Amino acid sequence: MIYDKIIVRYGDLVMKGRNRNQFEKRMLQQIKLALQSFPTLTYVKTFGRMTISLNGESFEPIAERLKDVFGIISFSPVIGVENKLEDIQAAALQLMQGLEQTPATFKVSAKRAWKPFPHTSQEMNHLVGSHVLRAIAELKVDVRNPVVDLRVDIQEEATYIYNTVIKGAGGFPFGSNGKAMLLLSGGIDSPVAGWMAMRKGLELEAVHFHSYPFTSDKAKEKVIDLARRLSYYAGAPLKLHLVPFTEIQTRLVQAKQDNLMITLMRRAMLRITEELANRNGAGGIVTGESLGQVASQTLSSMNVIGRATVLPMLKPLLMMDKQEIIDEAERIGTFATSILPYEDCCTLFLPKSPSTNPNLNVVERAESYISELEQLLREAVERTEVMELTPDVQASEETAGEDRWF
Ligand code: ATP
Ligand code: MG
Numbered sequence: 001m002i003y004d005k006i007i008v009r010y011g012d013l014v015m016k017g018r019n020r021n022q023f024e025k026r027m028l029q030q031i032k033l034a035l036q037s038f039p040t041l042t043y044v045k046t047f048g049r050m051t052i053s054l055n056g057e058s059f060e061p062i063a064e065r066l067k068d069v070f071g072i073i074s075f076s077p078v079i080g081v082e083n084k085l086e087d088i089q090a091a092a093l094q095l096m097q098g099l100e101q102t103p104a105t106f107k108v109s110a111k112r113a114w115k116p117f118p119h120t121s122q123e124m125n126h127l128v129g130s131h132v133l134r135a136i137a138e139l140k141v142d143v144r145n146p147v148v149d150l151r152v153d154i155q156e157e158a159t160y161i162y163n164t165v166i167k168g169a170g171g172f173p174f175g176s177n178g179k180a181m182l183l184l185s186g187g188i189d190s191p192v193a194g195w196m197a198m199r200k201g202l203e204l205e206a207v208h209f210h211s212y213p214f215t216s217d218k219a220k221e222k223v224i225d226l227a228r229r230l231s232y233y234a235g236a237p238l239k240l241h242l243v244p245f246t247e248i249q250t251r252l253v254q255a256k257q258d259n260l261m262i263t264l265m266r267r268a269m270l271r272i273t274e275e276l277a278n279r280n281g282a283g284g285i286v287t288g289e290s291l292g293q294v295a296s297q298t299l300s301s302m303n304v305i306g307r308a309t310v311l312p313m314l315k316p317l318l319m320m321d322k323q324e325i326i327d328e329a330e331r332i333g334t335f336a337t338s339i340l341p342y343e344d345c346c347t348l349f350l351p352k353s354p355s356t357n358p359n360l361n362v363v364e365r366a367e368s369y370i371s372e373l374e375q376l377l378r379e380a381v382e383r384t385e386v387m388e389l390t391p392d393v394q395a396s397e398e399t400a401g402e403d404r405w406f
Contacts, residue, residue, distance in 0.1 A: 002098040003059050003077035006052040007153075007160055010071050011172070026173040027071050033235040034069045038062060046157070051080070063166060068233055070199045071176070072168030076151075078160040083117055088124075089131040091161045092150060096132050096139070099163075103147035105140050106132070110152040117154050128152055172201025174234050179203040180284035180314060181277045182230075183269065184240070186222045186344050189288030189317055191334040192325050194230050196316035197286045205280055206230065206238060207273050209245040211349075219342035224389065229334050232391035241276055242385040245269075248376050249349050257366045259355040262296045264366065267308035268377060274309045275381050285309060290317040290325065295354035304358045 010027050028045055031052075035041055040055045041062070054062070059077045066075055079095055081087040096106065110124030119127060128150070133139060153160040182194045184206040194204055208223045224240065231238035245268075252264045273285055289297045296305065306313050317325055329335035367373060 002094055003079055003162075004054055005078050005080045005160070006054065006059065006062065006066070006075055007078050007162070008050040008052065008066065008075045009073045009168075010049065011073060023071075023173065023176055026176045030069055030071065030173045030175075030235050031066070034065050035062060044157075046155070051160075053080075066168065067166065068169055069173075069235065070169050070171045070201065070233070071173035073170060074165050074168050076160075076162040076165050078153075078162040080158045080160050083114065083154060083159050085119065085127060088152060088154075088159050088161065089128055091159075092128045092152065093132050093135050095161055095163060096136060096148070096150065099148070102136060102138060104138075105142035105146045106148040106150055107141055107143045107146040108132070108150045108152060110154065112154045114154050114156040124152055124154070169199060171199035174198055174201065174236070175203040177201030178284075179205070179280070179282040180286050181241075181273050181280070181282045182206045182286045183273060183288070184208050184223060184227060184230075185288065186219055186226065186338065186340075186342060187288065188329050188335065188338040189290060189293075189325055191226045191230060191288075191338060192328045192332065193286055193288040193316045195233055195328070195332045195334075197314060198230070198233055200316075202284075202286070202314075203236075204230070204234070204238065204286065205241065205276070205282060207241045207243060207269075207276055209243045209269055209272075211246045211249055212244065214246060215343050218340075219344065222337055222340050222342055224387065225337045226334055227387075228389045228391055229332070229337070231389045233332070237388045237390050239280070240387045240389055242387065243269075243272055243276075243380050244383050245380065248373075248380060251370060251372070251376060253349060255366050255370060257362075258351045259353055260358055260363055260366060261349055261351045262354045263301060263304055263358045263363055265349065266296055266305045267363070267367070268373075270305065270308040271377055272380050272384075274311055275377075276384065277311055284312045284314050286314045286316065288317055289315045290320055290322070293322065295356045298356045300357045301355070304360045304363055307360065 024045060028043065028050065038057050040057055042053045042055060044051045066072060079091045081091045108125045108129040110121045110128065112121045129141060148163050151162050177200060180197060180202050182197065182204045184190045184194065198204055206227045210220060227238055227240040248268050249265060252261060291297060295301060326335065329338060
């Protein structure tokens with residue numbers, strides 16, 4: 001194990017006009033949370049980046065975890081040495097000799113961020129390069145397209161030598177951009193939407209509507225698994241609100257507006273979610289909608305559905321193709337769960353020909369005829385069950401019922 005540290009780089013470009021201090025504090029907090037199973041690591045925050053000392057831990061399992069931390073642009077395993085030429089040369093050679101196989105070509109890219117260092121970047125390229133070349137006979141320099149690009153980063157506190165840059169998840173640290181409610185179905189799309197929203201720094205609480213006993217415990221388990229997976233990315237426990245939706249759906253069916261059924265259901269979902277958002281301090285609603293994917297996801301359907309809430313609707317997948325969404329779902333590890341064949345509450349009540357162009361007046365009138373609708377919405381909120389999910393610990397049921405209404 002030649003590397004003794006990891007350099008983590010995060011959003012210096014994206015932080016313009018933002019509270020940098022707070023951003024960096026969050027970043028550090030999220031990284032520490034993600035790496036809490038490696039208690040020997042130590043952390044030093046420098047400008048726009050962070051250095052983690054491995055203290056004997058191996059890099060790979062830590063890298064696996066760091067890849068999923070939002071806000072990180074990239075990171076590198078490095079050898080850190082004092083700002084002395086001989087030490088830098090020795091470390092560079094050590095790194096090159098420690099590679100799995102000797103590369104045919106290399107170059108040195110030195111960067112002198114700490115100006116008092118006595119040699120310029122150019123000089124360092126030669127001083128380090130020639131030292132390595134003298135020791136490894138078969139190695140050649142190729143400045144255009146080298147197999148190994150050996151970086152020498154001279155900072156005030158130390159010089160870092162490394163040859164790999166691993167891409168991070170990007171975005172903002174979790175929770176640095178406020179909180180929203182995620183409408184989480186058991187499908188492919190909404191978990192991906194949740195991941196994308198979290199990547200942008202949103203803290204999420206998930207809301208799932210079920211039609212027990214028409215939908216099974218298996219369907220519920222599936223959603224719990226998806227929420228648990230999302231909590232891994234959050235690096236924190238994730239709340240899942242399970243809303244009983246059977247009575248509302250049953251009542252909406254009686255309105256005999258078959259082709260508006262989806263519109264009516266979605267509006268009811270949004271109204272309940274808005275109340276849950278108010279109670280939990282969330283300022284937006286995230287969904288997995290993608291333009292044109294199904295009848296309820298036309299522009300005109302979204303218009304009529306969206307009017308049921310005043311909260312901003314956030315739809316990260318809006319412009320993505322299904323295949324792109326599936327690829328993402330596979331990458332974030334939700335796809336296999338999402339395609340388990342359990343009924344969703346909405347597919348149960350799916351009309352033969354859902355309207356792609358619902359009329360707002362007709363929809364509002366249909367709702368106004370259901371005098372007990374408000375009451376049913378209220379009851380659904382009160383009977384909502386809340387779970388707090390963590391990635392590995394068994395789910396624990398926390399509270400049942402919430403105690404205030406619109
Ligand atoms: P998904 O794959 O996320 O289920 P979808 O392509 O099946 O999406 P719809 O079924 O029309 O599309 O649902 C659109 C969005 O509405 C979902 O992405 C999700 O955000 C929300 N939604 C649908 N059903 C539920 C549910 N039972 N509970 C919570 N949210 C839901
Ligand atoms: Mg669905």
